[in-house]
Structure formats: C-alpha cells, structure tokens
Amino acid sequence: MNARHLDHVNLRIPADGADAARTFYGEQLGFGIEDTLHETGEKPFLDVRLSATAVVHLWPTDEFDAPTATNFDHFCVVVEEPIDTVRSRLDEVGVEIDDELAAPRGATGEAASLYVVDPFGYRIELKTRV
Structure with missing residues (x-):
C-alpha cells in the first residue's frame, strides 16, 4: 500500500462545543469552517x-472526555506563513502559545x-513549511 497523505482527523468535542470550535478554528486560527450540513x-x-x-472533523457528543497526556499529545498542521507572522496573529486574537x-x-x-x-484540550502544532 502506498500512502499519499493524511485526509482527515476525527476529534470529539462537547455537545455544546460547536460555537467555541467555530470561534477558535475559524476566527482565531483562520481555518475554513464548513458547517452548513x-x-x-x-x-x-x-x-x-x-x-x-x-x-x-469535529464531532459534538455527550460522551466527550477531554484528552489527557496518556491518550493524546498533539496533531500538526503545516502553515504557509513564517513563524513570526503566526506568532503575531495568535497574539492579536488572544490565543496563548503553549x-x-x-x-x-x-x-x-x-x-x-x-x-x-484548543478549547477542548487538544494540542495543535502549527509548523512552518520546510
């Protein structure tokens, strides 16, 4: 089998977490949110x-358990911007660098x-392109 790339990641979030997800991932990090369906x-x-x-994929669920160091560390997203630009954006929108x-x-x-x-305890690495 010849893998090409990772297509998606599934993460559970609290049942009432959709608005927080839209704010964090969409407004603060600037990723596209596709939630019409x-x-x-x-x-x-x-x-x-x-x-x-x-x-x-962010799955709102009543059975949400926040990630812990024993079952999740992070996922990584490669970004196009230089690290100083990413740092400035995070500072502007009030996202704390861990x-x-x-x-x-x-x-x-x-x-x-x-x-x-993120608001649900998932750690995200924002990595500049090599």
Missing part, C-alpha cells in the same frame, strides 16, 4: 478545512513550530 442536521460533525486535501520549538522533526523535516491548545 451540520447545521441542517445532514451531517453529525463540523469540518475544519485545513487545505484542499485535509480536514479535521510551547515553541525551533526545529522539531516531522514528516516534512525540521521547521519552527508553535503549539496551542
């Missing part, structure tokens, strides 16, 4: 559009990264 009840999750080929690494390893090599935590 969720709002009409045709789809049980919201899509956070990262690129033409990658999304994060950690910063000069050159962590990943699938595309080493590049500067900032880590943030």
Whole structure:
C-alpha cells in the first residue's frame, strides 16, 4: 500500500462545543469552517478545512472526555506563513502559545513550530513549511 497523505482527523468535542470550535478554528486560527450540513442536521460533525486535501472533523457528543497526556499529545498542521507572522496573529486574537520549538522533526523535516491548545484540550502544532 502506498500512502499519499493524511485526509482527515476525527476529534470529539462537547455537545455544546460547536460555537467555541467555530470561534477558535475559524476566527482565531483562520481555518475554513464548513458547517452548513451540520447545521441542517445532514451531517453529525463540523469540518475544519485545513487545505484542499485535509480536514479535521469535529464531532459534538455527550460522551466527550477531554484528552489527557496518556491518550493524546498533539496533531500538526503545516502553515504557509513564517513563524513570526503566526506568532503575531495568535497574539492579536488572544490565543496563548503553549510551547515553541525551533526545529522539531516531522514528516516534512525540521521547521519552527508553535503549539496551542484548543478549547477542548487538544494540542495543535502549527509548523512552518520546510
């Protein structure tokens, strides 16, 4: 089997978390939110559009348990902007930086990264392109 890329990630969020998800992922991080089908009840999750080929599905559920260090560390999103631009945007919109690494390893090599935590406890690495 020859894998091409990661298509999507599924994350559970609290049943009442859709508005917080829209604010954090859409307004603060600036990713596209595709939730029309969720709002009409045709789809049980919201899509956070990262690129033409990658999304994060956010599933509101009553059975939500926040991630812990024993069952989840982070997922990584490669961003086009330089790390200083990302840092400035996060500061402008009030998103706290959880950690910063000069050159962590990943699938595309080493590049500067900032880590943030979403309203549900998921840690996200925002990594510049190599």
